[in-house]
Each structure stands twice: as C-alpha cells, then as structure tokens.
Amino acid sequence: MSMCEKEEIQCPVCGTTGEFEMWKSVNTVLNPEKKEQLLSGSLFQYICPHCGKSYNIDYPMLYHQMEDQIMIYYVVQEEDIQMVEEQFRGDFGSAESELTKVLKKDMDSYLYRIVGSQRELMEKIRIFDAGKxxxxxxxxxxxxxxxxxxxxxxxxxxxxxxxxxxxxxxxxxxxxxxxxxxxxxxxxxxxxxxxxxxxxxxxLRSRSEFRxxxxxxxxxxxxx
Ligand SMILES: [Zn+2]
Incomplete structure (x- = not known):
C-alpha cells in the first residue's frame, strides 16, 4: 500500500493556496514513478500554481522497496524514532498499519533503516540500488x-x-x-x-541497528 494525503499549502510569496500530495508511504511496486520523483527531489517539492515558486515540504515518509524487502523510515521528529525502532523490532502494541502487517509476515528478511533527512533517504536508496x-x-x-x-x-x-x-x-x-x-x-x-x-x-539484514x-x-x- 502507498499512502497519500492531500494538504492545502498557501504560497508565502503570492498568497495563493494550492493542493500538495504528501506521500507518507511509498510502495515502489505499486507506485514505481514515486521512487523516481523521490530520487529527483520532486516528491518533497511544492510548486505554486500561481507564481511558480517552488518550496521544499518536509514530512515523514515510510519508503518501502517491496521487491527488495527494504524499508527506510524518514523520521522528521526526533521523538518518533523510538516508535519506529519498536515497530522494526516487532513490538507493535495495538497498532495495525501497513508497516506492522509486513513486519509480522516477513520480519527477518527485511532490511530496515531510519534516516533523519531527505538527502539521507535518497542516499540510502542509491546505495542499496548500487548493491552496496x-x-x-x-x-x-x-x-x-x-x-x-x-x-x-x-x-x-x-x-x-x-x-x-x-x-x-x-x-x-x-x-x-x-x-x-x-x-x-x-x-x-x-x-x-x-x-x-x-x-x-x-x-546486513540483521535487525541490530537501524541508524x-x-x-x-x-x-x-x-x-x-
Ligand atoms: Zn505563489
């Protein structure tokens, strides 16, 4: 599953409001084009429909490269790191999400990472794509x-x-x-x-360290 939420953004320059799609969860099998947009930076970019100015929008994202069993969580708030780590380790509590469903099924074969910036997220994808x-x-x-x-x-x-x-x-x-x-x-x-x-x-796929x-x-x- 991919997950996309629509958000209203007001342009700080001209004041026009427009819609922005936040891809809070990207599944590369279902939406391969989103991986390309992520790597090019456009998935985090909002372009004002009126004046054309572009802005980088920051939001957390679970990147799921399902075909290679790779999950990278881009965490924006430091305090969310612990929650993601617990889920990666298999401690779900009562939460039931795409993440928990996958984790329960394929737990041990997955490669999990937590990153703290958009650049780091793109870098991890490039590294794993290069087989490194x-x-x-x-x-x-x-x-x-x-x-x-x-x-x-x-x-x-x-x-x-x-x-x-x-x-x-x-x-x-x-x-x-x-x-x-x-x-x-x-x-x-x-x-x-x-x-x-x-x-x-x-x-590499042992769940001992995520960062x-x-x-x-x-x-x-x-x-x-
Ligand atoms: Zn504008």
Missing part, C-alpha cells in the same frame, strides 16, 4: 570526510552523500549553502574496507 552495503559506505565516507575537513577546515560541518555518476563513485559535499562539489572515492577503497570489516559486522550514519561510523572506527 551502507555501513561500508559510511566507514569510507568517514575517512574521506575527515581528509576533506583537514584540507579545508571550513568544510568541517559539511556532509557527504554517496552518488554514482557515469560509472564513477563519488561523494557530493553539501553544507548549509547547498551542494559544493564532489570528491571521488579512490578505486578499491570500498572493497578494501568491506574485506577489512567482513568478520566484524553482523549480517547507519556518521555517528555509527565514528563508533565503529573506535573514534568515539
């Missing part, structure tokens, strides 16, 4: 991001996001001003990292 392990990507990213920050101290607050372009593996460097450029991932670095940690990480981000990588690298 997001934990290895985060470890590689941590090392590269530290190297970038050492060279450019003003980039210490920047975030890196995985991207594959024309067969090249890159990280896009993003700070509060937007995307600043890209850094290539040196050839073989992902494979070497994967080899190095192979015996140390649990199965794989910089904080996770810092801990895994023993830097925290």
């Amino acid at each position: 392990d997001d934990r290895i990507v985060e470890l590689v990213k941590h090392i590269i991001s530290d190297a970038v920050a050492d060279k450019n101290p003003d980039l210490r607050d920047a975030n890196l996001y995985y991207l594959e372009e024309d067969g090249e593996f890159l990280f896009v460097v993003v700070n509060s001003k937007g995307a600043l450029g890209t850094v290539p991932i040196p050839k073989g670095m992902y494979e070497d990292m994967a080899e190095g940690v192979r015996d140390k990480l649990p199965d 794989i981000d910089r904080a996770w990588a810092s801990k895994a690298l023993g830097m925290e």
Whole structure:
C-alpha cells in the first residue's frame, strides 16, 4: 500500500493556496514513478500554481522497496524514532498499519533503516540500488570526510552523500549553502574496507541497528 494525503499549502510569496500530495508511504511496486520523483527531489517539492515558486515540504515518509524487502523510515521528529525502532523490532502494541502487517509476515528478511533527512533517504536508496552495503559506505565516507575537513577546515560541518555518476563513485559535499562539489572515492577503497570489516559486522539484514550514519561510523572506527 502507498499512502497519500492531500494538504492545502498557501504560497508565502503570492498568497495563493494550492493542493500538495504528501506521500507518507511509498510502495515502489505499486507506485514505481514515486521512487523516481523521490530520487529527483520532486516528491518533497511544492510548486505554486500561481507564481511558480517552488518550496521544499518536509514530512515523514515510510519508503518501502517491496521487491527488495527494504524499508527506510524518514523520521522528521526526533521523538518518533523510538516508535519506529519498536515497530522494526516487532513490538507493535495495538497498532495495525501497513508497516506492522509486513513486519509480522516477513520480519527477518527485511532490511530496515531510519534516516533523519531527505538527502539521507535518497542516499540510502542509491546505495542499496548500487548493491552496496551502507555501513561500508559510511566507514569510507568517514575517512574521506575527515581528509576533506583537514584540507579545508571550513568544510568541517559539511556532509557527504554517496552518488554514482557515469560509472564513477563519488561523494557530493553539501553544507548549509547547498551542494559544493564532489570528491571521488579512490578505486578499491570500498572493497578494501568491506574485506577489512567482513568478520566484524553482523549480517546486513540483521535487525541490530537501524541508524547507519556518521555517528555509527565514528563508533565503529573506535573514534568515539
Ligand atoms: Zn505563489
């Protein structure tokens, strides 16, 4: 099931109200076009029908790539993280939703993630579509991001996001001003990292950890 709610939005520039579709749950089998829109950013974008100005609208989303048994929950409010974690772990309480139905049926074979930003959600989809392990990507990213920050101290607050372009593996460097450029991932670095940690990480689909981000990588690298 996909779930779409219609919301009225008033344009802050011209005052015109229009309708916006919030895709609170996206199922890629039922609505493959929504995955494309999500990756292009347009699923979170509202365009005023009157003046044409566009806005990014933020809302939580359960992304369900059913054909690959992947679920990624984009959580907007910190306080919702615990609720999602409990559901991913199988503690449903009385709640009965699409999520709980799937979880009861296919619990162990699913890959679950929780992300805290739209960019992170898009990045996870790109990583899994590329057949990569997001934990290895985060470890590689941590090392590269530290190297970038050492060279450019003003980039210490920047975030890196995985991207594959024309067969090249890159990280896009993003700070509060937007995307600043890209850094290539040196050839073989992902494979070497994967080899190095192979015996140390649990199965990718084990439900031990749902948030794989910089904080996770810092801990895994023993830097925290
Ligand atoms: Zn407008």
